[in-house]
Amino acid sequence: MSAALKVNGLRKEVGGLVAVNEVSFEVAEGEFVGLIGPNGCGKSTTFNCISGLLDQTEGTVEVFGSDVSNQQPDQIQKLGLTRTFQHTRLWRQMTVIENLLVPPRKQMGDTLGESLRRLLAPYGNPSEEILLEKAYSTLEQLEVPHMAFNLASELSGGQSKLVDIGRSMMGDPRLLLLDEPVAGVAGPLAMKIFNNLRRIVDETGISVLIIEHNMDFILRQGVDRIIVMNEGEVLMIGTPEEVRGNRAVIEAYLGAAGDTGGEEE
């Protein structure tokens, strides 16, 4: 299998601090990979460098074979990469379906100030009907079509996360980067989100890299491999079986005791 994402020797200094150091890993096409580590270990910064929000200090990033190091987010998005953010930002006074029709901010190089047609340009200006159908089928894939006409402001934190994932899927990503999509989400819904992602990966062949900081949780969610980060560096990469019981991983997590529970939004 060829690589959807190749990160090589990534380093990012922020304000005199080394947030990410010598980080290298790959995500294959059709692979479901977890990126895990204690709070503050550099996971979101790694996503920011990959998706073009931050310029890295050193290292390279390749998306489907193209070197995207220090390119702009909208350039990288055109290659099929879409990401979500740790804190979901929905349009609260719009319905769920309307939220799905507005491309995620900070990725398309556009704002709501432009006409709707221009906003939808990243989707190739398909007809309204086709977009609506797509929004519905995305909600069906996530098993929440009944939420289509709820206002985003009425949703629970977990439901908002689901809609955010739905938005990220609207542009037909080939590589999806999700930043803590289940933080603060109740256990059963969090498991449902992971189950759905696993099914989507298996059915469509897209690649998903998902940040999570609860080790116990991710070990049981059926990801193919787990990248464990600690203090800005990759501690180990392996299958859930390999990660479970790895001495260095256990020590890193014991060192960050109390930091592995669910984070509230």
Ligand SMILES: Nc1ncnc2c1ncn2[C@@H]1O[C@H](COP(=O)(O)OP(=O)(O)O)[C@@H](O)[C@H]1O
């Ligand atoms: N914009 C920033 N300015 C200063 N420090 C930052 C900034 N972004 C991240 N950091 C620091 O970089 C480290 C990694 O942060 P982050 O990538 O958000 O970690 P994680 O997502 O794993 O919780 C932390 O020590 C954090 O305080």
Ligand SMILES: [Mg+2]
């Ligand atoms: Mg983070």
